[in-house]
Amino acid sequence: MLEQNVKIPASGPGSYRVLVGSRMLHSLWGQIETDFPRRAKFVVTDQNLVSARHLGTLLGPANPPTFVISPPGETSKNMTTVVSIIEAMEGACLGRDSLIVALGGGTVGDLAAFAASIFKRGVPVVQIPTSTVAQADSAVGGKTGVDSSTSKNAFGTFWHPRAVYVDVATLVTLNHRHFRAGLVESVKHAVIADADYFDFLENNLDGILVRQLDLLEKMACFNCRIKALVVEADPGEQNQRRMLNYGHTVGHAVEAASGYQLLHGEAVAIGMIAAGLIEIELGLGGQERLDRVRRMLQKIGVPVTLGPNLAEKSLIELIKHDKKAVAAWPRFVLTSEIGRVHCRDGQYAVPVEQEIVQKVLTSLK
């Protein structure tokens, strides 16, 4: 028997920039043409962005090939849509020298970046996130994902964007429920990483809820800074990056158990309360801290208890199928104070007994 070794060389470091501004969407196409002059652009967006006239504002007189995801939202986040996007790119004779421009919320960003990562073994993507959740979270960090018929983000890759352009004025046209649910990721960032940011949110929530652009811009800067620091430290989610999953282990199960009737942020809000209750069970947190978080989420207007239709038993089963599960039970991200994640033996996600999770879910009814 003979043996041959194949070396995989190291890849050099890279970086990309996140631009945050307000009412700049009309100038972004020129910016992208300047930033990526030799690339053939292909736009991925959805019907909501067309209706809100954001697509028209972005493009102006430009007329690049464009794919409009329809219907908008999670129901289209499947491989059928990915295949349609890529076949549309082939139809437009695009090659490896193309650039995908994603204009939209989390679903558009996830689909477009996933398509970019697998089109002819990978082409670059830039993100123009237009929802609270995408601006706070999903547009930065390089995670892509598409749902299978049985679970969320069953398909996915790590594929960093080449640039992210955040115009907070696009949030003004979002509907009430989506705007508010998206704020939960901002609360999560504050809880896991920045007590000053939590104070800022407590002090300015009224202005944020009426979408004052100056406050939304400040919020976007807090979010991008936190996300950038965490992702830089651990881009492939080996350890530290897992802190971004605070509230998400229970949250994903709640989202699935609701048949995706609950929005991601709404489910994560419940997941954050569950995490707070687990912290109390484990002696990591106190009632006062949980009350502060709960008050903020209630003021935002997202649920903080399980509705009557969500059975603990099915939630436990769904948690077992979490994609981070090892030996059929995932670890949990917990905090030790506002702005600080509990880290044990160097691990940012720690084991929690199933009984404790079950007890907490029962108390959340």
Add this chain to the structure above:
Amino acid sequence: MLEQNVKIPASGPGSYRVLVGSRMLHSLWGQIETDFPRRAKFVVTDQNLVSARHLGTLLGPANPPTFVISPPGETSKNMTTVVSIIEAMEGACLGRDSLIVALGGGTVGDLAAFAASIFKRGVPVVQIPTSTVAQADSAVGGKTGVDSSTSKNAFGTFWHPRAVYVDVATLVTLNHRHFRAGLVESVKHAVIADADYFDFLENNLDGILVRQLDLLEKMACFNCRIKALVVEADPGEQNQRRMLNYGHTVGHAVEAASGYQLLHGEAVAIGMIAAGLIEIELGLGGQERLDRVRRMLQKIGVPVTLGPNLAEKSLIELIKHDKKAVAAWPRFVLTSEIGRVHCRDGQYAVPVEQEIVQKVLTSLK
């Protein structure tokens, strides 16, 4: 407007080993369990491997969850099969701690590795290639690919295997046509990288064609060494790795124009003759060299001319859609002597005028 930079850290170097042997398939499952003790295994194979009893030989009494691609071959190399593989993995409750074991030819390897690269943002894959083309070429190097309805490998990623196990005895059960077509990639390796290997092939072709295991093992070693050197120098196919596409630009077009009735190796044989004719047109090569290559391909029994059903015009159109095309016309890999690729201005793929390609295709009828 505010700007935040997100750094993407460098990734360290890696490596994987290729084991080459004969009649060792029965011991490989134990080897894999030893090499990857903590991973839940999932096997991807196809009906041919079941019929040839290779799957049974590999597994022995082991009974891991297994996906059998059906029908075997390029017709199944699509996203529908990828989705089925991944949903089968979900059905078996597999998570990120799983390992895909690909047992089969190029289609099995491409599909399994692509599925591994996108399952829950990536799980490792090991390859057990069982065809001449997969052992010579596709199992080593980390390219994955799946066809769209309009083009080959429209979907794909770079995803290196964690190990490759080559048992040349699996080639004995291959049918005549597939065995011979797969040898073309070996001829290609010799032509682009190793004149001694070309001499070895010329001197031992009779024994190789009757599948003498000692010769097949030597051939596998030549192939792995060449592939490893080229891939190490340029894993992401920025430049030098393109030399592996010798004969492939015309080859891919011929393969598509035949409606995939021609096997990959058969189409590449025609593509290699086309490359030789282009070399003569450009003053890079002589008739004698082309004759040596043509004689070897003819002895192997693969086509060296375009059949009557392949029109130059449609080939030119297909070449324009090559996934390496920039500004709708790809560059070509050419050799300057046997064992050496022509490199101009540091580039391993060079521009060739469309008229010259057209002339060569006409002379190939």
